[in-house]
Amino acid sequence: MKVYNTLSGQKEEFLPQGDEVKMYVCGVTPYDDCHIGHAMSYIVFDVITRYLKFRGYKVKYVQNITDIDDKIIDRANKLGISASELAGKFTDSYFDDMDTLNIERADIYPRATEEIPKIIEVIQGLIDKGYAYAAQGSVYFRVNSVSDYGKLSHRSLEAMMSACNIEMGRQKEYPMDFALWKAAKPGEPSWESPWGQGRPGWHIECSAMSLKYLGDTLDIHGGGQDLVFPHHENEIVQSESFTGAKPFAKYWLHNGLVQLGEDKMSKSTGKLITIKEALGKYSPDAIRIFILSSHYRSPLTYSEEALEAAESGADRLTQAISRHDHTGGKGEALDAEPYRKQFIEAMDDDFNNAQALAVLFDLAREINQAGDAGTSIDKAQSTLLSLAREVLGLKLPETRTVRTVSVGGGAVKISGRLSVRRIIPDTVSARVNRLVEERVNCRKEKNWQRSDEIRKRLAELGVILEDTKAGTDVTYKRVPSEESLENLMKELRIDS
Ligand SMILES: [Zn+2]
Numbered sequence: 001m002k003v004y005n006t007l008s009g010q011k012e013e014f015l016p017q018g019d020e021v022k023m024y025v026c027g028v029t030p031y032d033d034c035h036i037g038h039a040m041s042y043i044v045f046d047v048i049t050r051y052l053k054f055r056g057y058k059v060k061y062v063q064n065i066t067d068i069d070d071k072i073i074d075r076a077n078k079l080g081i082s083a084s085e086l087a088g089k090f091t092d093s094y095f096d097d098m099d100t101l102n103i104e105r106a107d108i109y110p111r112a113t114e115e116i117p118k119i120i121e122v123i124q125g126l127i128d129k130g131y132a133y134a135a136q137g138s139v140y141f142r143v144n145s146v147s148d149y150g151k152l153s154h155r156s157l158e159a160m161m162s163a164c165n166i167e168m169g170r171q172k173e174y175p176m177d178f179a180l181w182k183a184a185k186p187g188e189p190s191w192e193s194p195w196g197q198g199r200p201g202w203h204i205e206c207s208a209m210s211l212k213y214l215g216d217t218l219d220i221h222g223g224g225q226d227l228v229f230p231h232h233e234n235e236i237v238q239s240e241s242f243t244g245a246k247p248f249a250k251y252w253l254h255n256g257l258v259q260l261g262e263d264k265m266s267k268s269t270g271k272l273i274t275i276k277e278a279l280g281k282y283s284p285d286a287i288r289i290f291i292l293s294s295h296y297r298s299p300l301t302y303s304e305e306a307l308e309a310a311e312s313g314a315d316r317l318t319q320a321i322s323r324h325d326h327t328g329g330k331g332e333a334l335d336a337e338p339y340r341k342q343f344i345e346a347m348d349d350d351f352n353n354a355q356a357l358a359v360l361f362d363l364a365r366e367i368n369q370a371g372d373a374g375t376s377i378d379k380a381q382s383t384l385l386s387l388a389r390e391v392l393g394l395k396l397p398e399t400r401t402v403r404t405v406s407v408g409g410g411a412v413k414i415s416g417r418l419s420v421r422r423i424i425p426d427t428v429s430a431r432v433n434r435l436v437e438e439r440v441n442c443r444k445e446k447n448w449q450r451s452d453e454i455r456k457r458l459a460e461l462g463v464i465l466e467d468t469k470a471g472t473d474v475t476y477k478r479v480p481s482e483e484s485l486e487n488l489m490k491e492l493r494i495d496s
Helices: 036-054 070-079 083-100 116-128 157-163 202-214 225-243 275-281 284-292 304-322 337-348 353-372 378-391 426-444 448-460 482-491
Strands: 002-005 010-013 020-025 058-063 132-135 138-141 178-183 198-200 218-224 249-255 258-260 403-407 410-414 463-468 471-476
Touching: 002 249, 020 036, 020 202, 036 058, 036 083, 036 218, 036 249, 036 258, 036 275, 036 284, 036 378, 058 202, 070 083, 083 275, 116 132, 116 138, 116 178, 116 198, 116 202, 116 225, 138 225, 157 225, 178 202, 178 225, 198 202, 202 218, 202 225, 218 225, 225 249, 275 284, 284 304, 284 353, 304 353, 304 378, 337 353, 337 378, 353 378, 426 448, 426 463, 426 471, 426 482, 448 463
Parallel strands: 020 058, 020 218, 218 249, 410 471
Antiparallel strands: 002 010, 132 138, 138 178, 178 198, 403 410, 463 471
């Protein structure tokens, strides 16, 4: 297995220290709902973890939660609630999103506010060894005390200096020195320390937590490419200076960032789509397929078209898996082994998820062709299903809800693109059914204009009507709000 290591800038043979792969991935700062950029990072590392397990490794996966930070304090103050209340709320929201996206939980989620003693121990150790100094209640890392600062981002100190906004702060010895401990400001949450009341800086948390839960040397350290500098660069100098063990992490893996138009999707650019918004329109499988359709290190551009394409991709895989094998297992069978090999080859080559996904689409196509030709497909279907589920974390096909109810003599089929968690509320289906009934009556009266109007307006809300011999098929591409249906009925003068 080969992995691309940011530290060396090359693909390297993957040789963990033992049978258990020690993996640390930087977690969230819970001050708002997560966006698709977060989904990308956690889906990528979910697939990497799943693949390592598939290849027989044990994995110990730690992901931190930065539950104290300037952004949390600012937002909590604006909302008039405590920082811990705000962080608690958005930590719950984060787990909710991760569960819906079928992301397996890490083994440990340490929270910064619960790890203060370990953080203080590491800071004190750095001071004792001359790598850090206290000044007016804060503590700073002395970047000139190490010779290899910048080795991860491959930049010189001067280049790094011009790349970031440095707060000069009169108490710092050197502009690039960064805070390990921040002296408390009035009204902020703070903890007791040898340097007075204060709170930890962001970078030191990750060093302290990874040391505590995974030891001096990690096998894999992951995160988004935007964390390479300064965050991961700082983690390296903190951890290596404290333990004396190099390297702090054998393999540094960084995922590409999600773009919205020209810009990186982030809170700071104001251009973002939250995971919850996306889940309102697309299935979890579609979101995973969208993210896995490009190599994990490449940038990915979010667009409705790309998500629609991913949704039909999910449909294609589901169809291939759901086909009935008419042969009863007799006669010639489709051999899926070459596809399984190609899938493993792709994933062994720096987790080439895009290539692996493409192999599954090829297999789905071949299953359909073989099924049409009367070849036995059930073994190939299980291969497709197990790779899609076990490694790529797709839920196929349970994410679809199909149910048939009767309206006005015609069959109303409710199908497609709905996760189990998103069952259509009765209040919504009752209104849709009422609109369908009205349309059936219009057609009986040959009022084609009104009948077309109802169909068009429902389509705008994501509800597709198709006329068949049996009646009208209703497909929910998404679930419209009760209010939007209520408004539509008012406008068309239809009683509920
Ligand atoms: Zn981190």
